[in-house]
Amino acid sequence: MSLWVDKYRPKSLEATDYHPEIADRLKALASSSDFPHLLVYGPPGAGKKTRILATLQQLYGPAVEKMKIDVRQFQTASNRKLEFNVVSSSYHLEITPSDMGNNDRVVIQDLLKEVAQTEQVDFSGKHRFKVVIINEADSLTRDAQAALRRTMEKYSGNIRLVLLSNTTSNIIPPIKSRCLLVRVAAPSEAEVATILDKVCKKESVSVVETERSQVLQLMAAHSGRNLRKALLLLEAMVMQNDHLSLKTPVIQLDWEGVIRDLTASVLKERSVAKLQLARTVFYELLSHCIPAKVILKTVCWELLRGVQRDSLKVEIIELASVFDERLSLGQKAIFHLEGFLAKVMVAMEQ
Amino acid sequence: MSSILTQTSETPSESQHTPWVEKYRPKNLDDVASQDHAVAVLKKTLQSANLPHMLFYGPPGTGKTSTVLALAKELYGPNLIKSRVLELNASDERGILIVRQKVKTFARLTVSNPSADDLARYPCPPYKIIILDEADSMTSDAQSALRRTMETYSGVTRFCLICNYITRIIDPLASRCSKFRFRPLDDANALARLAHVADTERVNREAGVLEQVLRIANGDLRKAITFLQSATRLHLDGDEVAEITNKSILEIAGVVPDEVIGRLIAASAAKDMEKLFTTVNDVMLEGWSSVQILSQVHDLLILDDSLQPDQKSRISRVLFETDKRLSAGADEHVQVLNLLSQLSLIL
Numbered sequence: 001m002s003l004w005v006d007k008y009r010p011k012s013l014e015a016t017d018y019h020p021e022i023a024d025r026l027k028a029l030a031s032s033s034d035f036p037h038l039l040v041y042g043p044p045g046a047g048k049k050t051r052i053l054a055t056l057q058q059l060y061g062p063a064v065e066k067m068k069i070d071v072r073q074f075q076t077a078s079n080r081k082l083e084f085n086v087v088s089s090s091y092h093l094e095i096t097p098s099d100m101g102n103n104d105r106v107v108i109q110d111l112l113k114e115v116a117q118t119e120q121v122d123f124s125g126k127h128r129f130k131v132v133i134i135n136e137a138d139s140l141t142r143d144a145q146a147a148l149r150r151t152m153e154k155y156s157g158n159i160r161l162v163l164l165s166n167t168t169s170n171i172i173p174p175i176k177s178r179c180l181l182v183r184v185a186a187p188s189e190a191e192v193a194t195i196l197d198k199v200c201k202k203e204s205v206s207v208v209e210t211e212r213s214q215v216l217q218l219m220a221a222h223s224g225r226n227l228r229k230a231l232l233l234l235e236a237m238v239m240q241n242d243h244l245s246l247k248t249p250v251i252q253l254d255w256e257g258v259i260r261d262l263t264a265s266v267l268k269e270r271s272v273a274k275l276q277l278a279r280t281v282f283y284e285l286l287s288h289c290i291p292a293k294v295i296l297k298t299v300c301w302e303l304l305r306g307v308q309r310d311s312l313k314v315e316i317i318e319l320a321s322v323f324d325e326r327l328s329l330g331q332k333a334i335f336h337l338e339g340f341l342a343k344v345m346v347a348m349e350q
Numbered sequence: 351m352s353s354i355l356t357q358t359s360e361t362p363s364e365s366q367h368t369p370w371v372e373k374y375r376p377k378n379l380d381d382v383a384s385q386d387h388a389v390a391v392l393k394k395t396l397q398s399a400n401l402p403h404m405l406f407y408g409p410p411g412t413g414k415t416s417t418v419l420a421l422a423k424e425l426y427g428p429n430l431i432k433s434r435v436l437e438l439n440a441s442d443e444r445g446i447l448i449v450r451q452k453v454k455t456f457a458r459l460t461v462s463n464p465s466a467d468d469l470a471r472y473p474c475p476p477y478k479i480i481i482l483d484e485a486d487s488m489t490s491d492a493q494s495a496l497r498r499t500m501e502t503y504s505g506v507t508r509f510c511l512i513c514n515y516i517t518r519i520i521d522p523l524a525s526r527c528s529k530f531r532f533r534p535l536d537d538a539n540a541l542a543r544l545a546h547v548a549d550t551e552r553v554n555r556e557a558g559v560l561e562q563v564l565r566i567a568n569g570d571l572r573k574a575i576t577f578l579q580s581a582t583r584l585h586l587d588g589d590e591v592a593e594i595t596n597k598s599i600l601e602i603a604g605v606v607p608d609e610v611i612g613r614l615i616a617a618s619a620a621k622d623m624e625k626l627f628t629t630v631n632d633v634m635l636e637g638w639s640s641v642q643i644l645s646q647v648h649d650l651l652i653l654d655d656s657l658q659p660d661q662k663s664r665i666s667r668v669l670f671e672t673d674k675r676l677s678a679g680a681d682e683h684v685q686v687l688n689l690l691s692q693l694s695l696i697l
Binding site for chain 1: 572573576580583584601602603604621622623627634635636637638639640641642672674675676678679680681682683684685687688691692694695
């Protein structure tokens with residue numbers, strides 16, 4: 001029993017529901033003898049991974065689906081032992097180096113070299129190379145990216161890299177210039193709704209027939225054009241309700257609700273007491289592992305929604321951008337979150 | 351030019367996999383495009399077979415590495431080059447240890463005797479060349495360690511340092527070298543070179559594609575050739591190459607279409623926060639890179655003559671702030687929104 005997100009993940013390029021031009025291109029690349037390194041970028045939930053897995057399928061056939069998880073050990077320069085999970089099949093390998101934080105260079109060098117230096121013995125296979133998928137490539141450190149650069153050129157006979165990232169901004173130019181860039185845009189709300197509709201039919205979900213399109217449209221809008229989020233939302237709502245109709249409450253994430261309450265109370269009244277309240281809320285959110293940047297962004301978005309004056313909006317956005325930078329430079333998130341809210345309160349009083 | 355045509359007689363499968371950048375590297379000094387000054391000086395040294403230590407600097411893709419490799423080829427010929435030239439670039443481990451061991455060991459080796467055949471055809475001067483590519487990414491410690499090595503073994507070894515920023519090379523090193531500045535390629539030369547590559551590879555292309563590629567690459571010939579090759583791969587239809595369009599070049603380079611940038615600027619100029627908010631949201635969901643947006647907004651606004659100088663200086667300030675924050679790893683959506691909301695105050 002798998003989640004609907006996984007159950008209805010298209011297995012082949014033909015089955016993908018939107019962006020037919022990307023599917024065509026990937027298919028052409030996979031069937032040509034020369035498969036380049038790829039850098040696939042786009043917002044979360046747009047279907048980057050799905051497309052790449054489907055491309056692998058196209059390259060190697062169904063054998064890629066037999067995957068296993070290995071735990072590998074690595075040793076850093078300071079002799080610290082690291083354990084690291086690698087998902088692999090006999091044709092490809094998938095790593096998330098950002099799990100390693102600062103030691104990602106060691107992982108990249110050791111692992112890729114190991115893979116790259118072993119030649120494929122099975123000549124009956126269609127392709128001589130193995131594919132290495134690197135998730136969240138934008139969070140690779142500069143060092144690791146520099147190390148990649150050499151590997152990509154030197155072992156290009158045995159290895160093809162597929163980098164998945166949300167943005168190309170943090171990828172160094174030499175890497176970009178060695179890869180074929182593929183942009184996967186988020187699906188439009190209509191496309192999300194169509195897919196939800198398809199899944200509903202397959203799972204025989206009962207939706208009030210007259211309101212069907214509106215309900216699905218509402219959910220699609222709620223997901224922010226993130227297909228993964230939309231499907232999870234649909235499944236959660238179906239689990240909790242027997243029938244879906246316009247009256248069915250759309251499930252809110254707990255932490256979003258907490259932030260919404262906080263901003264609503266700040267919009268109503270600004271005082272030191274409110275700041276103290278905010279501190280406990282922020283601490284609570286942080287201890288539940290909500291990333292500080294996500295908190296800041298959500299608070300900012302909610303405030304913008306509640307504020308009417310345009311000049312104030314501009315000011316709030318500017319403050320958000322200042323404190324967002326400080327969050328990435330500084331160590332302790334709570335200072336910056338509180339600082340942001342305090343500054344916003346001052347701005348609102350004026 | 352004709353020499354290149356005859357030299358590309360590799361097997362088709364092999365030549366398909368080598369990057370064009372490598373395949374069409376100039377084979378001799380005459381092929382190096384539009385660096386007349388540097389080439390003229392180097393040719394003189396070819397005749398006298400005496401070479402100073404050299405420091406090549408200039409923006410990426412202007413032919414620094416190509417020039418030195420072509421020079422080495424003309425000096426030594428294909429056989430001797432293996433034992434006479436050591437090339438290290440930034441992706442090699444190049445800390446102080448390597449300088450002390452690998453570089454020093456290579457530098458102190460006595461030169462091997464060239465075969466009679468090589469001697470007849472090439473100058474084969476009695477020294478080796480060490481090429482340190484991307485020398486500006488060496489630590490200053492490693493650079494200091496080079497100082498004495500360069501002098502002590504100058505009898506048998508010449509160094510060639512290649513870098514983008516001459517300011518990152520420590521003074522003692524820079525003063526030991528004769529410097530060559532490489533200018534960005536002028537359009538006519540670059541276009542000719544690119545057209546040559548495209549014609550040899552039989553690239554099927556729409557009119558204006560090459561000009562477009564050059565414009566995006568901004569004087570960087572390596573980038574331009576890579577773009578062209580990627581585009582060809584993308585248009586592979588079986589083994590036939592379909593016609594390359596201007597649009598696909600933009601897509602490969604990750605350039606944001608003018609229409610999208612125009613939409614952003616228009617939303618910003620309209621001073622309507624709600625509209626700005628949704629526009630930015632849409633653009634971010636399309637997956638465009640914010641650094642790219644930033645640089646294109648810069649090109650558009652700073653070159654716009656209808657804006658006042660003081661507006662422009664304020665715009666540059668906003669752009670600078672945003673760029674700084676983005677490189678610190680700040681959230682793209684927030685930063686782009688801030689950029690445009692600040693612009694709405696200025697425009």
